[in-house]
Amino acid sequence: xxxxxxxxxxxxxxxxxxxxxxxxxxxxxxxxxxxxxxxxxxxxxxxxxxxxxxxxxxxxxxxxxxxxxxxxxxxxxxxxxxxxxxxxxxxxxxxxxxxxxxxxxxxxxxxxxxxxxxxxxxxxxxxxxxxxxxxxxxxxxxxxxxxxxxxxxxxxxxxxxxxxxxxxxxxxxxxxxxxxxxxxxxxxxxxxxxxxxxxxxxxx
Amino acid sequence: xxxxxxxxxxxxxxxxxxxxxxxxxxxxxxxxxxxxxxxxxxxxxxxxxxxxxxxxxxxxxxxxxxxxxxxxxxxxxxxxxxxxxxxxxxxxxxxxxxxxxxxxxxxxxxxxxxxxxxxxxxxxxxxxxxxxxxxxxxxxxxxxxxxxxxxxxxxxxxxxxxxxxxxxxxxxxxxxxxxxxxxxxxxxxxxxxxxxxxxxxxxx
Numbered sequence: 001x002x003x004x005x006x007x008x009x010x011x012x013x014x015x016x017x018x019x020x021x022x023x024x025x026x027x028x029x030x031x032x033x034x035x036x037x038x039x040x041x042x043x044x045x046x047x048x049x050x051x052x053x054x055x056x057x058x059x060x061x062x063x064x065x066x067x068x069x070x071x072x073x074x075x076x077x078x079x080x081x082x083x084x085x086x087x088x089x090x091x092x093x094x095x096x097x098x099x100x101x102x103x104x105x106x107x108x109x110x111x112x113x114x115x116x117x118x119x120x121x122x123x124x125x126x127x128x129x130x131x132x133x134x135x136x137x138x139x140x141x142x143x144x145x146x147x148x149x150x151x152x153x154x155x156x157x158x159x160x161x162x163x164x165x166x167x168x169x170x171x172x173x174x175x176x177x178x179x180x181x182x183x184x185x186x187x188x189x190x191x192x193x194x195x196x197x198x199x200x201x202x203x204x
Numbered sequence: 205x206x207x208x209x210x211x212x213x214x215x216x217x218x219x220x221x222x223x224x225x226x227x228x229x230x231x232x233x234x235x236x237x238x239x240x241x242x243x244x245x246x247x248x249x250x251x252x253x254x255x256x257x258x259x260x261x262x263x264x265x266x267x268x269x270x271x272x273x274x275x276x277x278x279x280x281x282x283x284x285x286x287x288x289x290x291x292x293x294x295x296x297x298x299x300x301x302x303x304x305x306x307x308x309x310x311x312x313x314x315x316x317x318x319x320x321x322x323x324x325x326x327x328x329x330x331x332x333x334x335x336x337x338x339x340x341x342x343x344x345x346x347x348x349x350x351x352x353x354x355x356x357x358x359x360x361x362x363x364x365x366x367x368x369x370x371x372x373x374x375x376x377x378x379x380x381x382x383x384x385x386x387x388x389x390x391x392x393x394x395x396x397x398x399x400x401x402x403x404x405x406x407x408x
Contacts, residue, residue, distance in 0.1 A: 012216055034236030035243075035347035039268045039340050064243045066397045068339065071356050075397055084406045113402075124359045128381070131335030132342075132354075135272065136243050139343070143239035150336075152275050155328050168408045177332070193270045193279055198317075202288045204372045 038143045043190040045147025046100035048182025052083070053106045057144050061108060061181065064140035068132035071125035076116040077133045080109040080167050080175075090166060091178065095159050098151045104180040109153075109163065110134045115172045127154070130176040137179050147184035153177050242347045247394040249351025250304035252386025256287070257310045261348050265312060265385070268344035272336035275329035280320040281337045284313040284371050284379075294370060295382065299363050302355045308384040313357075313367065314338045318376045331358070334380040341383050351388035357381050 062079055070076060082088050083106060092102035101107055110133060112126040134150055141148040153159045153175045163175040266283055274280060286292050287310060296306035305311055314337060316330040338354055345352040357363045357379045367379040 008212070008216075012212075032238030032240050035239040035241075036236050036264065036268065036344055038239035039344055039347075040271050042271065042273075044273060060240065062403055063398055064240065066399065066402065067244050067246065067394070069246075069248060069342065069354050073395070075399065075402075078402045078404070080404045080406070080408060082406055087406060121360055122356070125356055127331050128335040128338075128356065131332040132339040134332075135336040135339040136343075138273065138336075139340075140240055140243055143243075150273050152326070152329055152332065156325055167404075167406075170408065173408065190271070191277070194267055195270065195279065198270065198279075198282045199266055200282070200284045200371075202284065202286055202291060202371075204284060204374065204377065 033143055038139055041190045042139055042142040043188055044149040045182075045184045045186060045188070046149050046180070047185040048100075048104050048147060048180075049185050050103070050105060051183060053146060053181055053183070057146065058106065058108075060144065061137050061140050061179075064136040065108075065110065065133040068129065068136045070129035070132070071122065072118060074116050074118065074126070074129065076112045076114065076126045077130050078111045078113045078173060080111065080169075082107040082109065082178075087166060088180075091163065094162050095151070095153075098159075098178060098180075100149050100151065100180045101178065104182050106181040108137065108179045108181065109167065109175050110137070110177050110179065111169065111173050111175045113173050126174075127176065134177055134179060141179075141181055145183070146181055147186075148179050148181045151178040151180060237347055242343055245394045246343055246346040247392055248353040249386075249388045249390060249392070250353050250384070251389040252304075252308050252351060252384075253389050254307070254309060255387060257350060257385055257387070261350065262310065262312075264348065265341050265344050265383075268340040269312075269314070269337040272333065272340045274333035274336070275326065276322060278320050278322065278330070278333065280316045280318065280330040281334050282315045282317045282377060284315065284373075286311040286313060286382075291370060292384075295367065298366050299355070299357075302363075302382065302384075304353050304355065304384045305382065308386050310385040312341065312383045312385065313371065313379050314341070314381050314383065315373065315377050315379050318378060330378075331380065338381055338383060345383075345385055349387070350385055351390075352383050352385045355382045355384060 088101040292305040
């Protein structure tokens with residue numbers, strides 16, 4: 001066998017090993033977009049394609065929300081998943097800043113079941129718990145190629161009452177906010193909100 | 205030239221193209237851990253290695269916080285970065301549930317500058333804004349291999365007063381909570397908090 005033939009065989013073998021390695025074996029980063037990037041590039045999306053959000057993605061949004069921390073691990077949150085456009089349209093009509101709900105294929109109302117929270121002065125930690133759950137949901141939406149916007153309800157008394165009545169919420173359940181979700185039909189640039197003057201070292 | 209030689213050359217060429225493609229060309233996910241995974245596996249870390257957190261990571265934590273959404277884009281948040289252990293130790297001594305601050309190389313006090321918020325009934329949206337910023341910070345910490353825990357301050361009157369006085373916060377600045385941060389010296393399993401009964405379809 002010629003030296004050249006041996007060389008060719010070895011070269012071929014090396015390439016085969018490299019190919020198989022890089023395609024099948026090499027440990028790769030997880031498939032999804034990276035967390036810091038998702039946090040930094042999330043921005044409010046207010047216009048959506050009409051196509052529905054897949055049930056698997058709705059499930060991931062809810063799991064992300066419930067993975068949030070909560071004071072004393074009370075997990076006071078509860079969620080109403082709106083796919084009935086009669087409901088989302090009605091909210092959009094009655095609450096001015098909730099207009100993006102008109103045309104959203106999906107909305108998730110983030111509530112707090114106040115029977116699950118602390119009594120006494122720690123009661124209102126539920127607002128922070130439900131807010132953390134909401135932020136997790138916004139980030140998970142962005143990570144899955146969805147667009148979302150957080151529409152504030154509580155503590156605006158009229159909005160809180162309207163949403164509670166429309167969705168038949170028990171007295172003890174308060175709607176903190178509504179996340180409108182869908183495949184983005186706009187692509188606004190994320191705002192640069194970095195303000196170094198908001199940072200203080202050790203004392204104000 | 206023999207047919208076999210031609211075949212060999214073609215095969216070699218194909219393998220070369222494949223190798224170059226998979227190594228250099230194929231679009232790959234970003235290097236960091238994936239966002240959904242970070243959201244699902246974040247858990248409170250209360251014990252830390254003594255080594256300090258690198259300034260670059262502190263910067264990323266603050267940028268992540270300020271990338272949060274806020275009602276009316278008011279960005280009412282402000283941050284006090286605590287590396288002075290006399291301060292963190294003092295808070296740990298005075299506020300029972302803030303014990304993890306004892307031994308934390310870093311803590312970030314998430315505040316709201318209430319001069320930056322709405323007047324009237326929308327004023328208290330600052331709690332939700334600052335909570336979203338806090339959650340972003342917890343997720344960014346986890347994504348960078350740090351551990352963190354959210355220690356509640358507001359609306360507990362005594363805690364709010366104590367932290368405000370200790371850090372010299374102006375009257376208009378309220379401390380929502382404190383995030384203790386460091387390299388984890390414990391590795392608790394993330395809690396499974398999935399509760400399908402917390403999910404309602406269209407109406408409660």
